Amino acid sequence: MLDNLLELARGPLLKFSLLLMALGLLRAVLLQIWELGWAWSRAGDHFIPWSLTLRRNLAWLLPWRYLRVLERRLYNFTSFLFHVGVILVPVCLAGHVAIFKESFGISWPQLPQVAADWLTGLTLLAIAGLLFGRMTHRASREMSKPQDWLLPLLCAAPFISGWLAAHPAWCPVDLRAIYLVHLLSAELLLVLVPFSKLVHIVLFWVSQGSTELGWRFVPGSGERVRVTLGKEGQGV
Amino acid sequence: MQPDESAGALTPEQMQERLSYNIEKDEVYTGDMPARFLEVFAAILKHSNYRQVIDNYSRVTARCANCAPSCQIYQHTGAPEDVPCYRSHLLIDVYRRHFTLRGVLEGRLRGFEPLTNDSILEMAETYYHCTACRRCTLECPLGIDHGLVTHLARYILSELGLVPRALVISVREQLEGKTGNTSAIPFPAIADTIEFLAEEIEEEKALKVEIPVDQEDRDYIFFPAVSDYIMEADTLMGIATLINAVGDQDKWTIGSQYLDGINYGLFYSDWLLERILRKEIDEAQRLRAKAILIGECGHASRSAKAFIRTYGGGDKAPPVYNIIEYTYRKFKEGAFKLNPDVITEKVTYHDPCNLARTGWIVNEPREILRSFCKNYVEMTPNGSQNLCCGGGGGSVSVDEIRGYRTGVTGVKKAEQLAATGAKFLVAPCANCKKQLKELIQDHDLDMEVVGLHDLIYKAIVLETS
Ligand code: SF4
Numbered sequence: 001m002l003d004n005l006l007e008l009a010r011g012p013l014l015k016f017s018l019l020l021m022a023l024g025l026l027r028a029v030l031l032q033i034w035e036l037g038w039a040w041s042r043a044g045d046h047f048i049p050w051s052l053t054l055r056r057n058l059a060w061l062l063p064w065r066y067l068r069v070l071e072r073r074l075y076n077f078t079s080f081l082f083h084v085g086v087i088l089v090p091v092c093l094a095g096h097v098a099i100f101k102e103s104f105g106i107s108w109p110q111l112p113q114v115a116a117d118w119l120t121g122l123t124l125l126a127i128a129g130l131l132f133g134r135m136t137h138r139a140s141r142e143m144s145k146p147q148d149w150l151l152p153l154l155c156a157a158p159f160i161s162g163w164l165a166a167h168p169a170w171c172p173v174d175l176r177a178i179y180l181v182h183l184l185s186a187e188l189l190l191v192l193v194p195f196s197k198l199v200h201i202v203l204f205w206v207s208q209g210s211t212e213l214g215w216r217f218v219p220g221s222g223e224r225v226r227v228t229l230g231k232e233g234q235g236v
Numbered sequence: 237m238q239p240d241e242s243a244g245a246l247t248p249e250q251m252q253e254r255l256s257y258n259i260e261k262d263e264v265y266t267g268d269m270p271a272r273f274l275e276v277f278a279a280i281l282k283h284s285n286y287r288q289v290i291d292n293y294s295r296v297t298a299r300c301a302n303c304a305p306s307c308q309i310y311q312h313t314g315a316p317e318d319v320p321c322y323r324s325h326l327l328i329d330v331y332r333r334h335f336t337l338r339g340v341l342e343g344r345l346r347g348f349e350p351l352t353n354d355s356i357l358e359m360a361e362t363y364y365h366c367t368a369c370r371r372c373t374l375e376c377p378l379g380i381d382h383g384l385v386t387h388l389a390r391y392i393l394s395e396l397g398l399v400p401r402a403l404v405i406s407v408r409e410q411l412e413g414k415t416g417n418t419s420a421i422p423f424p425a426i427a428d429t430i431e432f433l434a435e436e437i438e439e440e441k442a443l444k445v446e447i448p449v450d451q452e453d454r455d456y457i458f459f460p461a462v463s464d465y466i467m468e469a470d471t472l473m474g475i476a477t478l479i480n481a482v483g484d485q486d487k488w489t490i491g492s493q494y495l496d497g498i499n500y501g502l503f504y505s506d507w508l509l510e511r512i513l514r515k516e517i518d519e520a521q522r523l524r525a526k527a528i529l530i531g532e533c534g535h536a537s538r539s540a541k542a543f544i545r546t547y548g549g550g551d552k553a554p555p556v557y558n559i560i561e562y563t564y565r566k567f568k569e570g571a572f573k574l575n576p577d578v579i580t581e582k583v584t585y586h587d588p589c590n591l592a593r594t595g596w597i598v599n600e601p602r603e604i605l606r607s608f609c610k611n612y613v614e615m616t617p618n619g620s621q622n623l624c625c626g627g628g629g630g631s632v633s634v635d636e637i638r639g640y641r642t643g644v645t646g647v648k649k650a651e652q653l654a655a656t657g658a659k660f661l662v663a664p665c666a667n668c669k670k671q672l673k674e675l676i677q678d679h680d681l682d683m684e685v686v687g688l689h690d691l692i693y694k695a696i697v698l699e700t701s
Contacts, residue, residue: 039288066377210288229276
């Protein structure tokens with residue numbers, strides 16, 4: 001039974017969730033580009049300072065950018081560390097790279113196991129820190145939606161189970177069960193990417209451009225809104 | 237008529253009671269407000285470019301509150317409602333719930349929280365607490381521009397009649413009134429003022445200045461905030477003196493048909509923004525002016541700089557300059573001299589958000605001031621990270637909320653000002669000037685608010701021929 005489930009999770013489910021994520025992200029990107037293009041074509045001013053816009057975006061890849069706001073300094077830096085771990089570990093873990101190489105014939109640099117272990121610990125700490133930071137900041141706590149709590153928790157699952165899988169000596173239960181948890185939680189996360197705020201994986205890169213185009217107004221739009229609302233010819 | 241709350245009808249009086257600013261009670265929408273709100277929102281999404289950006293925001297916001305400490309309102313109150321992201325979510329959530337498939341499905345699954353009069357009035361109040369200074373925008377890792385959300389929300393609300401009366405009255409006079417300007421000054425009175433200013437300059441500086449009106453084919457057509465003619469004569473005198481002193485008196489003009497740089501459309505309505513800018517464009521075309529020169533006014537400058545291209549045909553539109561850019565160019569050319577012994581008091585500079593937030597005009601005024609003010613100090617933070625005066629986004633023109641402006645939004649600014657210990661506070665913006673004067677009064681500070689050109693006027697060295 002467990003073996004069958006494991007087989008399912010390792011094979012078709014993994015492919016399915018990867019595919020769903022890829023398609024979902026592709027859709028988000030294409031839609032966004034299409035929307036941006038449409039906005040651009042209607043705008044009265046076609047000039048967009050792309051390099052400045054991109055620089056504003058990329059600035060957020062630098063760790064010190066997260067230290068500027070004193071009150072949220074710790075939280076933000078934690079968030080930065082979390083992102084490092086959450087990207088590096090799954091993508092560059094030796095075991096994962098090997099699987100990819102086997103199925104798709106492509107490979108890339110891998111993390112040594114020690115580094116992966118440390119990064120896993122760091123990521124888990126960061127997750128705890130993020131949840132704590134959200135809980136203890138009144139404004140952030142009150143604004144939060146269910147996904148803001150659930151996603152970090154869900155992120156922790158593949159990390160914990162992954163670490164246990166890599167260190168069977170520490171594993172208190174059947175290793176296969178751990179593998180199953182690892183796979184299923186990771187797959188759930190992948191599937192959720194396009195449908196949750198995790199879609200910022202791709203939308204992050206255009207967010208500043210999107211704002212810039214938001215300020216590129218459409219000539220005549222105000223008047224057309226008035227007509228649609230039946231207020232044509234009315235004064236201020 | 238006793239309105240039935242559950243049916244959604246509120247009387248204008250009931251709405252007024254919930255708002256800190258005065259609305260025009262006979263202009264406000266009295267039908268089913270939530271339905272109308274959605275209609276207006278839909279119409280705006282259809283005809284304008286907001287959909288892509290609001291949609292993006294509705295997907296990515298992380299509610300991390302990194303923006304919170306950058307907002308001076310939140311800094312003062314510490315209330316969750318004053319977090320930029322919270323405020324933006326009031327509108328973003330309406331979008332998500334009513335205009336996206338995800339939202340509609342979610343609504344079905346989890347039960348629909350309908351849009352209520354309460355939430356509309358909450359928006360009407362809180363989006364006028366925000367000064368649209370866009371400081372928080374710098375601190376959002378996901379690039380959310382809360383100033384843009386504030387602008388859009390106010391635009392929707394304005395179509396329901398939920399907008400400060402003070403703003404509407406000014407715009408109505410500007411677009412549909414006899415005088416065609418926000419201060420309702422008839423042109424003959426302005427012509428008199430111009431003559432008076434010229435005489436004044438001649439008396440004080442022994443310089444015969446020309447302030448040309450309706451001259452064609454000039455390099456610049458000049459649009460100050462029209463209120464400067466009454467409130468900030470020193471600034472205008474400084475500008476006129478400088479232009480004459482560098483020998484550019486026959487390169488500029490003021491238009492008699494339209495001369496007001498103020499544009500409250502930037503604060504609450506794309507419809508009005510466009511109509512007002514078209515008046516500027518038309519006047520520039522009538523006089524065949526090559527460029528538009530805006531006076532010491534932040535929002536007038538930004539609205540022209542950012543949108544003249546939009547409504548004036550992109551690359552075909554005349555270029556727009558703020559007067560500080562002009563003065564700085566002349567300063568670099570060494571076209572005028574400033575006496576470093578005139579201003580001995582401590583001087584500091586306040587960055588108007590609309591000039592500095594994007595880094596547009598930050599160093600130019602400082603370089604000029606440092607060159608002749610021996611005792612120049614900075615306030616911190618400054619430049620693109622400056623704190624708003626507390627009267628941005630049109631709120632300064634709403635007199636009934638002065639207490640809020642100086643007691644909440646402006647408090648951090650007041651502390652910042654006090655810390656400099658300066659005597660002269662240079663603020664090259666008509667709106668900032670008004671707010672800062674009130675702030676200084678209400679906080680008992682010993683400072684004088686001046687324009688950049690007021691000080692230049694005091695210190696400029698004129699070759700007496
Ligand atoms: S735009 Fe300015 S006032 Fe408005 S929320 Fe952001 S920081 Fe606060």
